[in-house]
Amino acid sequence: MNKQILIIGACGQIGTELTLKLREINGNNAVIASDIREGNDELMQSGPFEIVDAMDKNSIEKILDKYAITEVYLMAAMLSATGEKFPAKAWELNMTSLFNVLNFAKEKKIKKMFWPSSIAAFGPTTPKENTPQETIMEPTTVYGISKQAGERWCEYYFNNYGVDVRSVRYPGIISWKTNPGGGTTDYAIEIYNNALLVGKYDSFLNKNTKLPMMYMDDAIDATIKIMDAKPEDVKIRSSYNLAAMSFTPEEIALEIKKFIPDFKISYHEDFRQRIADSWPQSIDDSRAKEDWGWQPKFDLHKMSENMLNSLHKKFENS
Ligand code: VAH
Numbered sequence: 126m127n128k129q130i131l132i133i134g135a136c137g138q139i140g141t142e143l144t145l146k147l148r149e150i151n152g153n154n155a156v157i158a159s160d161i162r163e164g165n166d167e168l169m170q171s172g173p174f175e176i177v178d179a180m181d182k183n184s185i186e187k188i189l190d191k192y193a194i195t196e197v198y199l200m201a202a203m204l205s206a207t208g209e210k211f212p213a214k215a216w217e218l219n220m221t222s223l224f225n226v227l228n229f230a231k232e233k234k235i236k237k238m239f240w241p242s243s244i245a246a247f248g249p250t251t252p253k254e255n256t257p258q259e260t261i262m263e264p265t266t267v268y269g270i271s272k273q274a275g276e277r278w279c280e281y282y283f284n285n286y287g288v289d290v291r292s293v294r295y296p297g298i299i300s301w302k303t304n305p306g307g308g309t310t311d312y313a314i315e316i317y318n319n320a321l322l323v324g325k326y327d328s329f330l331n332k333n334t335k336l337p338m339m340y341m342d343d344a345i346d347a348t349i350k351i352m353d354a355k356p357e358d359v360k361i362r363s364s365y366n367l368a369a370m371s372f373t374p375e376e377i378a379l380e381i382k383k384f385i386p387d388f389k390i391s392y393h394e395d396f397r398q399r400i401a402d403s404w405p406q407s408i409d410d411s412r413a414k415e416d417w418g419w420q421p422k423f424d425l426h427k428m429s430e431n432m433l434n435s436l437h438k439k440f441e442n443s
Contacts, residue, residue, distance in 0.1 A: 130156045131194040133179050133222070134201030136164030139241070139295075139344060141303045143198060146345050148172050157192050160201070165303065179222035189234055196237040196352070199226045205245050205400050207307030208268040219271035227278060230288040237289045239352050242276050242364035244296050244337050245269035249403045256405040258366050258412045265403045276363035283362035291351045292364035296408065299428060300341035301435045309397045309404075313338055313377060316390070317432045320381045321440060325389040332375035332392050335406040339369040340423035340431070347419055354417035361412060368408035369421035370428075380429045 130147055134140045135158035145168065147156045153172035161178055163169055173192070178184045179201035188194065201222050208215030223240060230238050247256060248263035264270050272294075282288040297310025301318075305311035312328050313336075319326040330336075347367055351359065372380075378390040413419035423431070 127195075128155060129193050129195045130198065131188060131192065131196075132156065132158050132198045132200060133177055133185065133226070134160055134199065135174070136160040136162065136168060137200055138300060138303045138306045139298060139341070139348075140198075140200035141165065141168050142300060142341050143200065143345055143348060144168060145171060146349065147198075150349070157188060157194065159188060167302070179225065180218060182225045182228075185225055185229065186234070189229060194235055196239075197226050197229070197235050198239040198348070198352075199223065200241065202241070202271075203268065204306055204308040205266050205268040206309050206311070206397050208271075209266060209396065209400065212267040215267045216271055219268070220274065223275050223278065227282045227288060227290065230290060231282060231286040237291070237352065239348060240275065240279060240290060240292050241348075242272045242292050242294045243269070244294050244404055244408060246272040246276060246294060246364070247405050251405055253406045255407050255409045256366065257409050258361065266400055269403075272364075280363040289356060290362065291354075291359050292362075293347055293351060293367040293413065294364045294408075295344060296337035296339045296368060298339055298341055298344045299432065301432055301439060302341075309400045310336060310338065312374060316374070316377060316381065317429070317436055320385050320388045321433065321436050324385065324387055325391070326378075327391045327393055328374040329393065329395045329397050330374050330401050331394050331398060332390075333373050334398070334401050335371050335373045336401060336404060337368055337371050337406070337408045339367070339421065340428040343369050343421045343423050346422070347413070350419060351413075351417055358417050360416050365413040365416070365419075366408050366410045367413055367419065368410040370424055371407040372425050377425065377429070380425050381433070383426075384429065384433050
């Protein structure tokens with residue numbers, strides 16, 4: 126049977142680029158984009174789009190039936206910083222949307238699904254350096270609690286109902302095509318934009334806040350790679366650790382200065398500092414490498430070069 130893919134949350138930071146990449150690989154009409162509201166022009170002009178509320182089972186089922194969907198990428202979620210402002214809503218959105226799609230998979234309405242976890246599923250008692258795949262997980266944000274709970278449910282649905290759900294724990298993801306979506310790692314996106322637009326950036330995290338990060342191209346590659354892996358190779362059905370690099374705001378500022386020598390950074394931490402301090406500083410992703418051949422391509426220098434060149438072109442054409 127042909128692959129028919131539905132992306133729920135297709136207009137978000139990852140969803141947008143995941144949709145475009147999947148369309149490049151599978152053909153525009155094999156990938157249905159959906160979200161609670163329309164997305165940017167590039168996304169909307171690249172193939173079929175449907176308004177879907179990830180919390181409304183019926184609105185999802187209508188699209189599964191209309192397009193004979195075979196697999197779903199569930200990318201809709203409320204992230205860490207926004208989740209701390211609206212804890213009840215974050216829990217409700219992140220969990221209801223997951224149960225909706227897990228249950229469609231249990232009912233065999235779809236064959237396979239992807240659901241993103243995050244390094245936010247770890248907490249302040251987790252070993253901070255080279256965080257193992259299996260370790261202490263006591264997340265202190267609503268977003269992190271929803272990701273840890275979601276991982277448990279994914280593994281439960283695999284073990285008890287044979288649901289083919291696959292997941293990775295994304296680090297902070299950096300990209301230039303869409304605006305960041307209310308995360309704590311958003312500083313690492315804003316800093317490149319501000320470096321080009323105003324030559325300075327006031328970081329809401331202090332200069333020594335080391336966090337695991339990844340360029341969007343690597344995140345998309347990992348997502349598609351785990352979904353294309355043979356079922357027997359996906360040995361972890363909670364969620365895989367995933368890593369590419371770790372850096373601090375001071376280190377990213379020094380890298381930007383190699384391209385924009387007059388760039389200036391200042392630091393005024395806000396409520397997001399407490400969230401960042403609860404997360405690991407580096408991640409051991411050896412299981413993803415062993416089980417399904419994960420391999421990142423972007424380090425801080427290559428990412429900075431790509432970000433600044435791409436943003437420069439974007440601003441020139443806007
Ligand atoms: C956030 N970008 O900051 C997300 C991510 C590890 C962080 O999950 O909430």
